[in-house]
Amino acid sequence: MLRKMSAVVLGGVLVAATLAACGGEGSRNSGGGAAAGKDDGxxxxxxxxxxxxxxxxxxxxxxxxxxxxxxxxxxxxxxxxxxxxxxxxxxxxxxxxxxxxxxxxxxxxxxxxxxxxxxxxxxxxxxxxxxxxxxxxxxxxxxxxxxDFVVEGTKAGEWVKKEFASAAGPVNMVELQGNTGAAPAIDRKEGFASVLGSDPKFKMLASQPGDFTRVKGKEVMEAFLRANKDIDLLYAHNDDMGLGAIEAIEAAGKKPGVDIKIVTVDAVKDGMQALADGKINFIVECSxxxxxxxxxxxxxxxxxxxxxxxxxxxxxxxxxxxxxxxxxxxxx
Amino acid sequence: MNVVRHRLFWPVAMLVALLLSNLFFTPDFFSIEVRDGHLFGSLIDILRQGAPLMLVALGMTLVIATSGIDLSVGAVVAISGAMACQQIAGLDDQGAVGGVLVAVALALALSAGLGAWNGFLVSVVGIQPIIATLILMVAGRGVAQVITDGQIVNVNSPPYKTIAAGFLFGIPVPVIIAAGVVALVAVVIRRSAFGMLLESVGGNAGASRLAGIRSRRLIIIAYVVCAVCAGVAGLMVSSTVSSADGNNNGLLIELDAILAVVIGGTSLLGGRFSIAGTVIGALLIKTLDTTVYTIGIPPEVALLFKAVVVVILCLVQSPAFRAKFARRQPAEVTA
CATH class of the missing domain: 3.40.50.2300 (Response regulator)
Structure with missing residues (x-):
């Protein structure tokens, strides 16, 4: 009995699925036809x-x-x-x-x-x-x-150059990259380096991927803070990693935006809030x-x-x- | 010689080797300082960051002991964090301890329910574990997205933040939570018949059932415990940045957890399992991550570096490989 019933139910489901598929197919065809004929545009x-x-x-x-x-x-x-x-x-x-x-x-x-x-x-x-x-x-x-992500990186780099123009000693920087292999990660790194790379005053201590996420940004920043005692600037390829890093910097007893200057790219609302609060110093917009x-x-x-x-x-x-x-x- | 023969000798040796290699690049890697009455240092960081993985791997150990596997833990991590954050974000006073506790309880209850679903599919319906949990692994992130409406939910709740960033007696709270759960599970498992029954079900489910063990119930319990562990890990992950990201929280943690379990010497075929081994495995994986960051291995090579370490470890752990290697050495000497 049970078996028979489940067979009926299954059959019903199959029929329904087929009908749905037909319906989908039909509408698709008409859509394609209309577009090809450019009737309704x-x-x-x-x-x-x-x-x-x-x-x-x-x-x-x-x-x-x-x-x-x-x-x-x-x-x-x-x-x-x-x-x-x-x-x-x-x-x-x-x-x-x-x-x-x-x-x-x-x-x-x-x-x-x-x-x-x-x-x-x-x-x-x-x-x-x-x-x-x-x-x-x-x-x-x-x-x-x-x-243009390269331009974004360049803008970030130019701000850093101006901000630390009067600084005498070496400027120690760390970088949180996006996903390895992603275009924004490659280009933002390149643009930034094209401005500061040739200047011996600016030293990139460490650069690792934070996968554009807060959790990973925080984790990587924690390791950076342990391995490098003296960090002057953080360049994060997006706001979210920067926001994660802020948590790490605060947990280490330092003041983000003051002890460690932070420049990020994106300008999402949470990032702008942190910028307005003085925890981030500069954001390059990526609309x-x-x-x-x-x-x-x-x-x-x-x-x-x-x-x-x-x-x-x-x-x-x-x-x-x-x-x-x-x-x-x-x-x- | 006995020490070398111990099951956990090689994982521990590799862990120590990794830690020592960090010392070479960061001379004060082992230093632990007390700041504002809290412990600070790279080793503490590894323990704290490793806590979620340790919990997930602990649950995974029990499931693997029943000769199952749970691929859905990463999704559960995301769902649990999403649930808790969404609840807290809806509170009038996000700082209220009571409200946060309700949110945490809801998230864990939901996790337990998901675990029961997995267990039901595996033990009652009889779907193979890898398929049964694959369903939730794929669909679970969608569930997390639905809970958070596809957004990253931000919370500003000091009590919730305590779960990942707080300190108790100077020790980070997540470390205490992880240690507590590990101790609890270890005691229940080794001091009661539960562990033995679990091994028996994993070794031979049919024989166990004929011997009068209710394997169905045991299997469901294992999946529930696993999901609750993942749920707690989910709370930690979302609490660490005070936001829930349904897409990325706990992404691929299931693979790290399985790796931790295997490094710890638990057989994927079920039966024998080692909780201490899993804890070491989880710490090893986290140390590997930290090592990549502190040594500054370029991201393009980082995955290769990790793979090489794991392959070496698996090789030296394999008795067959060691036997071959040991036999060849004297031959080379005579030649």
Whole structure:
């Protein structure tokens, strides 16, 4: 009896699943057809996000989702949870769903050629957002919209140079990098080093990855503080690692922002709060609000217009005073 | 010679070697100072940072002893922290000890429930442990995201912060918690029949059942204990930075925990297990991390360095490898 019943239930589930699948397939087909025919002009965009590893990323996701709605673009959103294989899977799904355009923020720089080739063969244009890929074939994607991380690193380095201009002795620095191999980690390190690397006054004592997270940032900073008695400056590749490091510095009985100067990149709300509180000294903005620009580009690309190869997001920098002024309107 | 033959000789030797190599790069690595009545020093850091891993590995040891495995501990770490932080963030007074205790209790109860779910799938439904716990490993981060609404939840609660950053009698609270839980589990296991029954179920579940041991219940208990340990670890991880990050808290800690258990000499096939070995394994892994930071091994090479250390350790621990190596040496001398 029981067996029979479970068979019936299972059968029901199967039927339901098939129906659901049919429904999904149907709507997809009509969506693809409409886009191909350009009847109603409704563009379908597949967007693969890195994850939700920080407040910055969450704001980025929200900006993309909100501006897609405003622009009347149907968004298929997929969260890769920091894994490249998830992202490749998502892109393949977008290709099989025949979306009109694919946009994604690559988790790491390398290993994208095959799947981007598949997209190109399927005739689906690709826009990179926020992070670059190291593929030599530039035809694999239409454009890359995002911040220039090297410039961000340079801005941080220039501030440090000015801040310690009158300091006589060697300036001992430590660096918290992002995930090993990620574009922002490589470029922010490079930009920073391009300003200070040649100056013998500035000494980089240690540089290790804190994976862009608070927990890891704190842990690594604790080890830095043990191994190096005299640290003058911390350069963190994002606010969250800096916030973790602040906890470590305070636990070691030092004053963040005073005993150890801190410069970070991003300018998320929690970071700006710490900047306004005087625990961080300088933040280079890396704006996540690229949604409107992305939708604009997507429309142009789908319409067949030519777009520039590289589009920069508008960004600034914040001192402690500027942070106090900007904090009330900070959305993320 | 007897010392060398001891099961834990090689892990301990490797741990000591790693610590000594740090001394070479940081001369005052072993110094422990008392500041404001609190103990400070690299060794204390290792103990404190290693506390969550130690707890997770402890629970993992029991599950592995039943010849199971729990891949979902990392997700439980994230869920527990998310639950506690979300609760505390909703309090009118985040500094209220009572409210924080309720949040902690809720998080641990939720963890226990997740453990019971794992145990149910393994022992009652009969799904293979690696598959049964894989479900929660994959889905669990989603659960954590749902709890926190996909955001990083910040709390500003001194009582909650105590869990990871507080001191009691000068000793960091997480170290005391970890030591307490390890001692409790060790006493219950070795002073009652529980440990023996666990080994028996892990060695041969069928024979144990025929001998009258209720293996189902034992297996569920093992998974519940494992999840609660992970839950406590989750509280520590989120408390250390006063925020819960559903995506990253406890990421890949399951693999570190399994490695700690294996380094400690517990067989993945179940049966024999060693709690002391697990504790040493966890400390070894944490020391490895700290060594990378203090010596300044470049991040590109760091993983390779860790792999080499673990491979060497596994090789010297393997009786077959040692026997081969010992036999070859005299031959080389005669040649």
């Amino acid at each position: 409704k563009i379908v965009m597949g967007f693969s996000q890195v994850g939700a590893e920080s407040g910055w990323r969450t704001a980025n996701t929200k900006s993309v989702q909100d501006s897609a709605r405003e622009a009347g673009i149907e968004l298929k959103f997929s969260d890769a949870q920091q894994k490249q294989e998830n992202q490749i899977k998502a892109i393949r799904t977008f290709i099989s769903q025949k979306v009109d355009i694919i946009a994604f923020s690559p988790v790491v720089e390398s290993g994208w050629d095959t799947v981007l080739k598949e997209a190109k063969d399927a005739g689906i244009p690709v826009i990179l957002t926020d992070r670059a890929v190291d593929s030599p074939d530039k035809t694999l994607y239409k454009t890359f919209i995002g911040s 996540p609000l690229l949604g409107p620009q992305l939708m604009e580009l997507a429309k142009k690309v789908v319409a067949g217009e030519t777009v520039p190869e590289r589009v920069l997001t508008e960004e600034t920098t914040f001192t402690q005073e500027q942070a106090k002024a900007a904090l009330p309107d900070r959305k993320y």
